[in-house]
Amino acid sequence: EIVLTQSPTTMTASPGEKVTLTCRASSSVSYMHWYQQRSGTSPKLWIYETSKLASGVPNRFSVSGSGTSYSLTINSMETEDAATYYCQQGSSYPLTFGSGTKLEIK
Amino acid sequence: EVQLQESGPGLVKPSQSLSLTCSVTGYSITSNYWGWIRKFPGNKMEWVGYINYSDNTSYNPSLKSRISITRDTSKNQFFLQLNSVTTEDTATYYCARLAGYWYFDFWGPGTMVTVSS
Numbered sequence: 001e002i003v004l005t006q007s008p009t010t011m012t013a014s015p016g017e018k019v020t021l022t023c024r025a026s027s028s029v030s031y032m033h034w035y036q037q038r039s040g041t042s043p044k045l046w047i048y049e050t051s052k053l054a055s056g057v058p059n060r061f062s063v064s065g066s067g068t069s070y071s072l073t074i075n076s077m078e079t080e081d082a083a084t085y086y087c088q089q090g091s092s093y094p095l096t097f098g099s100g101t102k103l104e105i106k
Numbered sequence: 107e108v109q110l111q112e113s114g115p116g117l118v119k120p121s122q123s124l125s126l127t128c129s130v131t132g133y134s135i136t137s138n139y140w141g142w143i144r145k146f147p148g149n150k151m152e153w154v155g156y157i158n159y160s161d162n163t164s165y166n167p168s169l170k171s172r173i174s175i176t177r178d179t180s181k182n183q184f185f186l187q188l189n190s191v192t193t194e195d196t197a198t199y200y201c202a203r204l205a206g207y208w209y210f211d212f213w214g215p216g217t218m219v220t221v222s223s
Binding site: 001030031033035041042043044045048049054084086088090091093094095096097099100 | 143149150151152153164166167168200205206207208209210211212213214215216
C-alpha cells in the first residue's frame with residue numbers, strides 16, 4: 001500500500017500570503033489528485049492528474065511534482081481557501097489518501 | 107449534472123451488518139466506476155471499494171472479507187454491505203464516481219454511521 005504523508009498537518013495563512021502544501025508518497029506515483037473539503041461538506045475534486053484544475057477552481061492554485069513528492073501552491077491566499085486539503089493516489093491498489101492539511105485563515 | 111445521495115441507518119449495533127444505498131441521478135451507473143469512501147473521526151480517509159460498468163468489483167484488502175458492493179441498474183443505485191461491524195467502522199460514508207486516472211470527480215454529501223450498542 002502506498003502511504004501518503006501530508007505536511008504540515010495544520011497551517012494558518014494571512015490573506016494574500018503564498019501557501020505551499022506538500023504530499024509525499026512512500027512509492028512513486030504517476031498522478032496525484034487533490035480534494036478540498038470545507039467543514040460540513042463533502043470533499044470536492046480540486047486538482048486531478050497532478051496539474052489539472054477541476055471546474056471552477058481559481059487559477060491561483062497550482063500543483064507541481066512527480067514521483068514521490070508533490071506540492072499544492074496557492075499564490076495568494078483568500079478567505080474562501082480555508083479548508084482541509086487531501087491528496088490521493090490512483091497509481092496502485094488500494095487507492096489511498098493523505099491525512100490532510102487543514103488550512104486556516106489568519 | 108451528476109448527483110449522488112447516500113442513504114441508510116445512522117446507527118448500527120456491533121457485529122451486525124451496515125447497509126448503505128447510493129442513488130445516482132444525471133448519469134447512468136452502467137458507465138464508469140462507482141465507489142465508496144469513508145472518513146473516520148479524526149479525518150483519516152479510506153477507499154472502501156468500487157463497482158464498475160461491467161458489474162466487476164474491487165475492494166480495499168483491509169475490508170475484503172467483510173464487504174460487498176452490488177448495484178441495481180433499473181434504479182440507478184449501488185449498494186454497500188459491510189458485515190460484522192465494530193466501533194472502528196464508525197465513519198462518514200461517501201459514494202462517488204471514479205474517473206480518469208482513478209480520481210473521484212462527483213461525491214455525495216455523505217452519511218454518518220455510528221456503530222454502537
